[in-house]
Amino acid sequence: MKKIGMIIGNVIQAVITGFLLFLALLKLIDTTAGEMIFRYQSF
Amino acid sequence: MLEDLFSGIVEGLYRPTLFSTLLQFLIISLFFLALSFSVIVQLPTGYLQTGVFDREFLATQKAFALQNSSPAVLNVTFLGASTLEDALQDEAIIGKVLSSKLNTEVRTTIIAVPGMRTWDIASFLDYIPNNYKGLIVVCLTMEFNPYKELEKIQWRSRFAIPSSSFRKELHFFGKKNSYRTGIYFLDHIHFFAKRCDVFTRALIHGPVDTHYRWMNPKTLPQDPEHKSYIYLKKIAVKKAKDYLNYSSVNFASLSRSLERVAQDDLQVIYLQPTRNIAFLENAYSEEFPDDFLARVTSDTQQFARENDISYLNLNHSAGLKYTDFRDYSHLNNISAKSRYTFYLIESIIPFLQNIRGLQ
Numbered sequence: 001m002k003k004i005g006m007i008i009g010n011v012i013q014a015v016i017t018g019f020l021l022f023l024a025l026l027k028l029i030d031t032t033a034g035e036m037i038f039r040y041q042s043f
Numbered sequence: 044m045l046e047d048l049f050s051g052i053v054e055g056l057y058r059p060t061l062f063s064t065l066l067q068f069l070i071i072s073l074f075f076l077a078l079s080f081s082v083i084v085q086l087p088t089g090y091l092q093t094g095v096f097d098r099e100f101l102a103t104q105k106a107f108a109l110q111n112s113s114p115a116v117l118n119v120t121f122l123g124a125s126t127l128e129d130a131l132q133d134e135a136i137i138g139k140v141l142s143s144k145l146n147t148e149v150r151t152t153i154i155a156v157p158g159m160r161t162w163d164i165a166s167f168l169d170y171i172p173n174n175y176k177g178l179i180v181v182c183l184t185m186e187f188n189p190y191k192e193l194e195k196i197q198w199r200s201r202f203a204i205p206s207s208s209f210r211k212e213l214h215f216f217g218k219k220n221s222y223r224t225g226i227y228f229l230d231h232i233h234f235f236a237k238r239c240d241v242f243t244r245a246l247i248h249g250p251v252d253t254h255y256r257w258m259n260p261k262t263l264p265q266d267p268e269h270k271s272y273i274y275l276k277k278i279a280v281k282k283a284k285d286y287l288n289y290s291s292v293n294f295a296s297l298s299r300s301l302e303r304v305a306q307d308d309l310q311v312i313y314l315q316p317t318r319n320i321a322f323l324e325n326a327y328s329e330e331f332p333d334d335f336l337a338r339v340t341s342d343t344q345q346f347a348r349e350n351d352i353s354y355l356n357l358n359h360s361a362g363l364k365y366t367d368f369r370d371y372s373h374l375n376n377i378s379a380k381s382r383y384t385f386y387l388i389e390s391i392i393p394f395l396q397n398i399r400g401l402q
Contacts (some may be wrong), residue, residue, distance in 0.1 A: 001044050009055015009061035017063075018070030019242075025071070026239035029232055036318040 046174045060208060078235070080107065080205060086332055087142030089242050089250025098124055098128070098156045099201050100238070102167075102255065107152050108202045109170040113137055116148045117395055124162055125157035127182040129258065132384040140388055142252075145395055150177075156201075160185065161293055162190060162213065162294050164299035166206035180355075181301075182314040184372075185293040185343075185356040186282035203231035208253050208303065212296060228402035258377060261369040263322060276326040279371040283335055295348045312391065313347050315340070317383065319368040326371065353394065360394045361386040 055063075081089065084107035112118045119141065121127060121134075131137065131153055138151035155169055164181060172181065193216050205227065214359045221231050244251075264272050302313060320336065327335045340356060347354035365378035374380055 001047040002054075005048040005053075005113075006055035006058075006329075007051075007062070009052040009058075010060055011050075011055075011066065013056050013059070014063045014070060017208075018067040018251060021072050022074045023239055023242060026232075026242075028237045030239060039253035039320020042091035 060257065064238065066247045071215050073336055075226060075228045080203070080227045083203065083227075086109070087250060090245045091238060092251060092253055093238055094251055095253050097253070098240075099234070101202050102154045102156050103234075103345050105152055106167055106170045106202070109152060109167070110172060110178070112172055112175050112208065114172075114174040114176045116150050116176070117145065117399060118175060119149060119150045119151045119180065119391065120171070120177070121151070121153045121155060121182065122159070122167055122178045123155045123180075123314070124159040124184060124316070125129030125155070126184065126372050126374075127153070127314070128155035128157065129154065130165060130182075130317045130380060130383045131387070132380055137388060141392070143292070144388070144392060145399065149395065153295075155182075160189070160294035161188075161300055162193075162209055162216075163202065164297065165208035165212045166204045166301055167201060168291050169206045169208050170204070171304055171307075172308065175307070175309055176357065177266055177310075177398060178391060179304060179309060179311045180313060180314050180391065181297070182316050184282075184316050185297075186286040187293065187337075188289050189216055189292055189296065192371060200231060205225070205230070208300060212299065215299065216297065216387045230305055233364040240304065258375065258380070259369050259373070262366055262375060263319065263368055265365070267325065275322075275370050279326045280330050281313070282371075283331060286339065290342060294342070298346070298350050301352065303352065307386060309349075310394060312394065313342060313343060313351040315353055315354070315358060317363060317368075317372055317374060319363075319365060319371050320358060322368065322371055355387075355390055356366060357383060357386050357390065 083154065086103045086104075088101070090375070109120060112120075121131060133327035134151040134153040137153075156163070161183065166181065168179070185305055193213065211217070228235060263275065266272060267276075303313060318336070323336060343356075344354050361379075361383045363374070363379060363383065367374055367376060369375035376382065
């Protein structure tokens with residue numbers, strides 16, 4: 001039962017952190033550093 | 044037993060495992076793949092828009108809608124910049140008036156975004172289907188320096204619209220075509236990065252209201268010594284100089300953009316943007332002794348003749364007064380907007396009757 005609980009917990013953790021990482025990545029791209037990385041990949 | 048389950052959930056929440064890490068990457072990848080063009084454009088209005096002024100997002104959605112224009116109904120598509128946005132009433136109103144006057148359904152689409160340029164027009168025209176039945180009205184100013192503007196947007200596309208004509212146009216202006224992944228989200232990453240906050244807002248708050256239309260009620264001062272008058276005069280003169288230097292390049296760019304619709308024999312009208320003629324005549328009088336406004340009109344008429352498109356100029360016939368403008372070209376009140384829209388509707392009806400008659 002504990003194992004099932006851990007899997008459920010891991011899924012919730014992955015969804016939350018996955019979404020937050022996605023937002024963080026977008027935020028990074030919106031900064032100067034991100035512009036340097038993605039500068040030639042916008043069209 | 045339940046206690047075991049809960050303690051497992053709590054442990055799973057804070058303890059990272061290989062499984063949770065892989066799942067995180069899978070979720071991020073899913074976001075990248077799921078946010079495709081067809082998904083973005085079908086989202087209900089307001090979800091991924093930053094607010095009422097996010098016309099870029101609306102225009103992106105409308106591009107897709109254009110693609111699905113039914114050949115069974117008459118269509119009118121207005122493409123233009125801020126002057127058009129301020130000069131036209133809501134597309135639903137125009138659609139209703141046209142439908143009742145022509146006794147048939149007329150679908151109206153207005154894609155008017157401040158700072159719209161010839162290469163943007165090229166992108167949107169890519170979405171006009173071959174069997175499009177109706178009219179395309181282009182209302183664009185040629186008073187800009189394309190090289191300078193493209194420098195600014197070289198790595199920041201305004202619209203998330205995949206378009207081969209847009210890329211071709213960039214190539215004509217000597218801009219290097221960059222590598223494309225083929226993944227919509229990645230290829231327009233700056234468009235989404237600019238809107239990164241809306242993802243959380245959409246989850247928590249839901250859509251924003253995007254129906255509110257705001258008009259800047261500012262009136263242009265009459266006194267030539269007034270600070271704003273002098274400032275706007277300076278801008279108008281600068282724009283006129285840009286016109287003298289770059290109008291031929293800009294007209295050529297628009298001509299290339301219209302090539303595809305010309306091949307499909309679609310009816311195009313070039314609508315001269317609204318102009319505060321009284322103000323401009325005064326502003327230009329010192330710098331340009333020749334009649335600059337007349338030159339713009341004759342250049343545009345010549346462009347229309349050469350490209351076999353129609354030309355409309357309602358600046359005089361719509362009776363726009365000095366006080367109807369907030370600057371050298373933008374309208375500032377709803378009554379002028381309604382009047383201009385009325386004259387425009389009256390002017391395009393013969394074209395639509397003609398198209399209907401040809402079918």
